Amino acid sequence: MMIGVIRERGVPVTLLDLGCGLGHLNDFLRGTPHHEQVRYTGLDMSARYIEEARQRSPQTQFVRMDLLESDRELPQYDYIVMNGLFNYRGSTTREGMKEYWQTMLGIAWRHCTKGMAFNVMSKIVDWERDDLFHVSFDELSEVVARNFSRHFIMRHDYGAYEYTTFVYREPCGAHG
Numbered sequence: 001m002m003i004g005v006i007r008e009r010g011v012p013v014t015l016l017d018l019g020c021g022l023g024h025l026n027d028f029l030r031g032t033p034h035h036e037q038v039r040y041t042g043l044d045m046s047a048r049y050i051e052e053a054r055q056r057s058p059q060t061q062f063v064r065m066d067l068l069e070s071d072r073e074l075p076q077y078d079y080i081v082m083n084g085l086f087n088y089r090g091s092t093t094r095e096g097m098k099e100y101w102q103t104m105l106g107i108a109w110r111h112c113t114k115g116m117a118f119n120v121m122s123k124i125v126d127w128e129r130d131d132l133f134h135v136s137f138d139e140l141s142e143v144v145a146r147n148f149s150r151h152f153i154m155r156h157d158y159g160a161y162e163y164t165t166f167v168y169r170e171p172c173g174a175h176g
Contacts, residue, residue, distance in 0.1 A: 001158055002081040003034055005117035005166040010037060016077040017042045018067075018108060019085040023053035026060050041077070043067075071107045080108040082118040087162060089133045097133045102143060109148050115168040122156060122163050140165060 002025060006013055017025045020042030029035050042062040044050050050064040065074065085104065089097040101120070108116045120135040121128075128134045137154060144152050144167055151171045156163035 001119070001155065001164050002083050002117050003029065003032070003038070004155070004164075005079050005081060005115050006034070006038070007114070007168075007172070008037070012037055012039065013078040013114070014039045014076075015041070016080045016108075016111070018080055018082045018104075020044050020053065020062065021046075021049050021084075023057055023060065023062060025081070025083065026053075026057055043074075067107050068103065071111065074107075074111050076111055076113055078112065078114045080112040080116045082108060082116070084119065086118060086120045086133050086135075088131065090131050094133070101133065101135075102147065105143075105148065109167070113169070115166060117164060117166045119162045119164040122161055124156070125161050137163075 003015075006015070015038050017023070017040065020026075021044060023042045026040045026042060029038055029040055040060060042050075042053055042060065043065055044053070044062075045064065045066040047064055050062050053060075053062045067074065082104065086097070086101050092100070105116070105118065120140065121132045123134045123136045125134070140154070144165065149167050149169060151168040153166045154163055155166070
């Protein structure tokens with residue numbers, strides 16, 4: 001789902017997997033036609049995850065960085081994806097999670113030149129879990145349009161209890 005944010009086909013792009021964990025998105029990319037097109041970088045704040053990701057895929061760039069501390073050293077990427085970064089909130093209050101979500105989206109937006117993708121838990125469920133971050137379409141739309149761009153797509157069609165949002169700097173077809 002996350003690589004669906006990439007609009008170009010056959011053109012090299014850079015992709016940052018923010019909150020990459022063990023780098024499973026990189027594993028997935030290697031098994032697709034996109035592997036030639038996408039220059040993947042994984043970023044996580046966990047030293048343990050980054051160490052393991054590097055062992056699993058030594059030829060891939062993995063970076064350990066706490067972006068809440070500082071994002072000054074983070075370069076620009078064409079696309080930034082955040083898969084699962086906002087689904088679980090544990091004991092964090094909803095307001096605390098909302099603040100974290102908006103802060104991380106702001107950091108990603110500053111460092112992507114074309115677009116970003118992220119997912120949150122849907123409110124279209126039979127019941128909501130108190131430890132997950134459920135966000136309505138209206139709330140998400142207001143945050144994205146007000147702070148980032150009017151050019152976005154929400155994907156709720158893949159059978160999970162979450163949905164993915166693609167946010168772009170330019171409207172579809174703006175450059176051909």
